[in-house]
Amino acid sequence: MDNHNETRMGRLGYRPPADVPEPEQLVLLEFVLDDRVAVITLNRPHADNAITTELAVQFIEALETIAARPSVRVAVLAAAGDRAFSVGGDLYQRKQMTKEQWLRQRQVFDRLVYLVRQLRRPIIAAVHGMAYGGGCELAISTDFIIAADDAVFGQPEAMVGLSAGAGSPVFLPRLLPPGKAMQMLMTGEPITAQEAHRLGMVNEVHPRAELMHAVLSIAAKIADNSPTAVQSVKRAVQNGQGEPAEQAIAIMMDQHWRSVVHPDRFEGIKAYTEGRDPVFPDPDF
Numbered sequence: 001m002d003n004h005n006e007t008r009m010g011r012l013g014y015r016p017p018a019d020v021p022e023p024e025q026l027v028l029l030e031f032v033l034d035d036r037v038a039v040i041t042l043n044r045p046h047a048d049n050a051i052t053t054e055l056a057v058q059f060i061e062a063l064e065t066i067a068a069r070p071s072v073r074v075a076v077l078a079a080a081g082d083r084a085f086s087v088g089g090d091l092y093q094r095k096q097m098t099k100e101q102w103l104r105q106r107q108v109f110d111r112l113v114y115l116v117r118q119l120r121r122p123i124i125a126a127v128h129g130m131a132y133g134g135g136c137e138l139a140i141s142t143d144f145i146i147a148a149d150d151a152v153f154g155q156p157e158a159m160v161g162l163s164a165g166a167g168s169p170v171f172l173p174r175l176l177p178p179g180k181a182m183q184m185l186m187t188g189e190p191i192t193a194q195e196a197h198r199l200g201m202v203n204e205v206h207p208r209a210e211l212m213h214a215v216l217s218i219a220a221k222i223a224d225n226s227p228t229a230v231q232s233v234k235r236a237v238q239n240g241q242g243e244p245a246e247q248a249i250a251i252m253m254d255q256h257w258r259s260v261v262h263p264d265r266f267e268g269i270k271a272y273t274e275g276r277d278p279v280f281p282d283p284d285f
Contacts, residue, residue: 017044017046017047017050017090017092020046022044022054023043023044025043025058026042026043026044026052026054026055026058026059027040027041027042027043027055027058027059027061027062028040028041028043028080029041029062029065029066031069031071031072032216033216033219033220033223034071035069035071035072036071036072036073036074036220036223037072037073037074037075037076037216037219037220037223038062038066038069038072038074038075038076038121039075039076039078040059040062040063040066040075040076040077040078041078041079041080042055042059042077042078042079042080042085042086043080044080045079045080045081045082045083045084046081047090047092048081048083048084048086048087048129048130049079049080049081049084049085049086049087049135050086050087050088050089050090050091050092050093051086051088051089051090051109051134051135052090052093053093053105053108056105056108056109056112057108059112060108060111060112060115063112063115063116063119064115066119066121067115067119067120067121070282070283071282072121073121073122073222073223073227073230073282074121074122074123074124074219074222074223075119075121075122075123075124076123076124076125076126076215076216076219077116077123077124077125077126077138077139077142078126078212078215079126079127079128079129081129082128082129083129083130084128084129084130084131084132084135085125085127085128085129085130085131085135085139085151086130086131086132086134086135086138087130087132087133087135088132088133088134088135088136088137089105089109089133089134091160109134109166110166113137113138113141113166113167116138116141116142117141117167117238120231120234120235121227121231122143122222122230122231122234123142123143124142124143124144124145124146124215124218124219125138125139125140125142125144125145125146126146126147126148126211126212126215127139127145127146127147127148127151127153127193127202128147128148128150128151128208128211129148129150129151129152130151130152130154130190131151131152131153131154132152132153132154132155132156132190133154133155133156133157134166136153136154136155136168137155137166137167137168137171138166139153140167140168140171140172140175140201141166141167141171143234144203145196145201145202145203146202146203146204146206146211146214146215146218147193147196147197147202147204147205147206147211148193148205148206148207148208148211149193149194149205149206149207149208150193150208151192151193151196151202151205152190152191152192152193153184153190153191153193153196153201154184154188154189154190154191155168155172155184155185155188156188156190157185157188158185158186158187158188159188168181168184168185169185172184172185172201174241175199175200175201176196176199176200176201177199180199193205224277225280226259226262226264226265226267226268226278226280227264227280227282227283228258228259228262228264228280228283229259229262229264229265229268231283232255232256232258232259233255235251235255236251236252236254236255236256239251240252263281264278264280264281267279267280268280
């Protein structure tokens with residue numbers, strides 16, 4: 001393999017999966033901070049957390065569990081291993097697929113990314129190492145990204161004859177200058193965590209060893225707030241993006257007035273005037 005191809009394969013996150021048994025649990029789900037924070041961990045480190053159909057199905061199950069658990073106020077998406085957050089769809093699995101199998105997998109992947117975007121709880125991506133292809137798209141489908149200083153973001157689909165299809169053509173131009181997003185999508189060239197932070201795609205950059213501590217600190221601050229207010233402001237931001245200003249304001253005010261008459265508002269103001277921390281109950285679904 002010549003140097004040019006080595007460079008191309010590097011941008012793809014090229015590494016054959018290690019010859020080890022697949023973990024039974026491809027996605028780990030842990031509840032921390034008094035069950036208020038759910039940590040979802042991609043668990044195929046031997047394959048750089050490449051996404052197989054089986055992993056996607058377990059990921060969907062984790063999201064559905066979180067959605068049905070009132071105590072969860074924040075979700076965190078992380079990844080096992082030292083090398084990668086995720087290098088996207090597992091090309092080695094896809095190599096063995098028929099066209100029909102590929103299309104059926106695509107439906108599973110579409111549902112996964114949709115559920116990440118539509119989760120009512122805030123969801124934070126804790127990204128280290130390579131976040132390529134679908135891995136990058138998963139990260140930018142969350143509410144915001146906190147990155148380790150070794151994180152690298154890339155969209156190399158065009159290098160293998162694909163047009164990116166899990167969100168980056170839509171969301172990258174909203175997070176980055178449109179021209180920079182276009183360059184990433186067309187060349188496959190990745191950007192570092194530091195550049196992503198400078199351009200506004202990443203909120204914070206931390207040393208690798210401190211990443212989860214930093215993310216859980218942010219999650220704890222969100223979890224201390226009114227879950228109803230936090231979820232309402234998330235919907236106001238999501239639903240108002242791209243709308244004309246007056247329509248976006250109408251969406252915002254609809255969520256605002258819902259919070260005005262909610263018991264959390266009464267508790268929050270009462271606690272403030274009494275000089276104590278508020279106690280917000282779990283949402284009543």
